[in-house]
Amino acid sequence: MNNHNSPASARRVNVEVLKRFLACAAACTCVGVLYVQWTYIWMLRSEMAEITQRFRPLDAARDEGGICCDSAVCYGVSCYHRFPERRTHAEVRDKRDVTKQRKRREIQHTFLHLVPVSSLSFNDHDTTVLSWAVGQSRGQGLQVSADTVTVEAEGTYFIYSQVLYKDTTWVMGHVITKRFKGAETKLMKCLKSMPSNISQPLNTCYTAGIYFLESGSTLQLSVPRKSAELILTAHTTFMGLFNI
Helix, strand or coil: CHHHHHHHHHHHHHHHHHHHHHHHHHHHHHHHHHHHHHHHHHHHHHHHHHHHHHCCCHHHHECCCCEECCHHHHCCCEHHHHCHHHHHHHHHHHHHHHHHHHHHHHHHCCEEEEEEEEEEEECCCCEEEEEEEEEEEECCCEEEECCEEEECCCEEEEEEEEEEECCCCCEEEEEEEEEECCEEEEEEEEEEECCCCCCCCCEEEEEEEEEEECCCCEEEEEECCCCCCEECCCCCCEEEEEEC
């Protein structure tokens, strides 16, 4: 009886073992699949993090020397070399900013100091006009041509002038006139009494002021006397202006 049931019992045991083996194999397979998926997701996250670091703004991704802050991303190579198109745009922007700053500094520090060359008398208008040469200058905002100064960069200017007179007329002086779009404005007048008890009367007249000058306006210094006697030396007669 026992011998007859032994093969059946053995078969049942084998079936149970096979079921357990298959269940264990299925569980191991699930764990393996989950592990592979988790590994793949982790790799994707790492790649996304690396890409994000590579393409973040250059200002945040480089140090003072222009090198990426994260050496594992740029490997010590300048970000500009890794992204030439960004370097081109940045260089153009930097050059534009530098040019604007340079022009702004030139306008802010523009000045012109003039020394006398000659004087020309106009009998019809009873005036004497001085012609000038550049003594010192900076920037391109002011240009001199003979007896006029042309303003090319508008702004607020400090204007000064002095004339040394050698004339027997009891009072001498000069006027600085601005002309702009056909309009004429007398900006400054300087008057000085001349000594009468000496054979060669000498006296200087100095004036200065602050005015806004438009681009395209011109300035001229004239003496409201025809054939006025003037001392035309650089340290006694001069005119100048500078942007403030």
